[in-house]
Amino acid sequence: xxxTLVTLFxxxxxxxxxxxxxxxxxxxxxxxxxxxKRVVLKGTVTQWIWAxxxxxxxxxxxxxxxQLVRWVVEASNPPDMINRGWSIRSFKAGDEVTVTVRPVKxxxxxxxxxxxxxxxxxxxxxxxxxxxxxxxxx
Amino acid sequence: xxxxxxxxxxxVSAAGVIAALFAMPPVAFGQGQGEVRQPGAKYDFDxxxxxxxLAPRRDISGVWEPAAGAGAGINANGAQQMxxxxxxxxxxxxxxxxxxxxxxxxxTFGVTMxxxxxxxxxxxxxxxxGFPRIVLHxxxxxxxxxxxxxxxxLYEFNKKWRTIxxxxxxxxxxxxxxxxxxxxxxxxxxxxxxxxxxxxxxxxTWLDNAGRPHSDAMKVQEKYRRVDRDHLEMTIxxxxxxxxxxxxxxxxxxxxLQSPSFDIREMECSPTETALYNKLFANPAAGxxxxxx
Numbered sequence: 001x002x003x004t005l006v007t008l009f010x011x012x013x014x015x016x017x018x019x020x021x022x023x024x025x026x027x028x029x030x031x032x033x034x035x036x037k038r039v040v041l042k043g044t045v046t047q048w049i050w051a052x053x054x055x056x057x058x059x060x061x062x063x064x065x066x067q068l069v070r071w072v073v074e075a076s077n078p079p080d081m082i083n084r085g086w087s088i089r090s091f092k093a094g095d096e097v098t099v100t101v102r103p104v105k106x107x108x109x110x111x112x113x114x115x116x117x118x119x120x121x122x123x124x125x126x127x128x129x130x131x132x133x134x135x136x137x138x
Numbered sequence: 139x140x141x142x143x144x145x146x147x148x149x150v151s152a153a154g155v156i157a158a159l160f161a162m163p164p165v166a167f168g169q170g171q172g173e174v175r176q177p178g179a180k181y182d183f184d185x186x187x188x189x190x191x192l193a194p195r196r197d198i199s200g201v202w203e204p205a206a207g208a209g210a211g212i213n214a215n216g217a218q219q220m221x222x223x224x225x226x227x228x229x230x231x232x233x234x235x236x237x238x239x240x241x242x243x244x245x246t247f248g249v250t251m252x253x254x255x256x257x258x259x260x261x262x263x264x265x266x267x268g269f270p271r272i273v274l275h276x277x278x279x280x281x282x283x284x285x286x287x288x289x290x291x292l293y294e295f296n297k298k299w300r301t302i303x304x305x306x307x308x309x310x311x312x313x314x315x316x317x318x319x320x321x322x323x324x325x326x327x328x329x330x331x332x333x334x335x336x337x338x339x340x341x342x343t344w345l346d347n348a349g350r351p352h353s354d355a356m357k358v359q360e361k362y363r364r365v366d367r368d369h370l371e372m373t374i375x376x377x378x379x380x381x382x383x384x385x386x387x388x389x390x391x392x393x394x395l396q397s398p399s400f401d402i403r404e405m406e407c408s409p410t411e412t413a414l415y416n417k418l419f420a421n422p423a424a425g426x427x428x429x430x431x
Contacts, residue, residue: 028246031423072422074419077405082403106423107425110419110422
């Protein structure tokens with residue numbers, strides 16, 4: 001039993017170590033690096049800015065009080081995002097998206113993108129190899 | 139107890155490795171990105187087990203891409219061989235003056251990193267990153283051109299270029315004026331090895347993305363060894379007696395030859411785009427209110 005517990009602890013610890021986010025954005029010091037502090041936000045795209053030093057997505061999220069909160073979340077520069085299957089045409093205003101975000105410590109509605117799930121189910125991931133196509137229609 | 143600790147450490151490590159292999163794709167952005175592909179490029183992982191043809195003599199021209207993957211030349215956390223990660227073996231041999239210069243820098247990566255709104259890194263504002271930072275920080279696709287008089291290197295990162303003189307001149311002992319990109323002369327030391335020496339640098343540039351400094355006395359040795367038809371090995375050694383007590387190897391990178399028609403993408407530092415990035419993203423990220431609102 002004790003051995004099982006030790007092994008279980010080791011596996012969990014290993015997973016935590018291995019899945020630490022790779023804080024390599026400009027100003028990585030500003031971000032929450034604890035995966036438990038990631039947030040999943042459902043909202044509507046207002047703008048996709050394809051620019052250096054980093055691309056970023058603006059989208060509106062309805063808060064509990066009904067007010068719209070404008071989130072600004074970054075990904076890497078255009079060449080790096082092309083390597084991950086993203087493009088200048090990845091988003092258009094009005095797209096309904098569910099965005100997993102690594103927020104900043106300042107508490108502002110700002111963060112970096114972990115992944116974006118679109119209404120048709122396809123996923124763009126900020127991590128190479130993480131994209132998913134839309135599920136096939138029955 | 140000792141045995142149990144060892145077993146625990148092994149289990150933790152093994153679980154970590156397994157999780158890294160199956161649960162988490164390679165590094166997202168930054169240091170050593172592994173098997174990431176730039177569309178249209180060729181990498182060593184595409185040619186496993188194949189033996190390339192022999193190297194041509196005295197030729198390093200062509201379009202070159204990091205052989206291990208699209209991100210293998212990107213070292214966000216400082217020089218590839220000596221990252222700023224707090225490990226004793228990566229501590230640079232600073233002189234007291236060099237250490238003071240390092241501590242005065244506020245980089246956005248490495249052990250002394252700050253949020254990007256608080257940095258004094260000259261590069262985000264689109265000041266030239268200069269040489270060797272362009273290579274030590276962000277070695278992407280490059281095109282090397284050879285003429286009788288010089289070797290010219292065109293870099294993707296921020297769309298920059300350098301000239302290395304090969305017309306027999308020597309590196310000057312004194313330089314007219316400091317340059318962001320230094321002054322470079324090169325020669326063939328054998329039929330497959332080209333070595334360039336550079337000096338005359340402007341000390342406003344940083345050495346790498348983690349704020350490592352250099353003085354105006356820095357010399358850089360840059361060696362290109364044509365290993366075979368498809369590979370070029372680049373080695374960068376920094377020698378700066380004002381800031382470092384001895385020369386140190388900053389980077390060793392294997393590059394793979396691409397098709398001559400490979401189209402190098404545009405990547406440019408735009409002050410307008412940077413201002414927008416700071417206003418909408420970097421300042422709020424650091425908790426700084428935008429006075430323009």
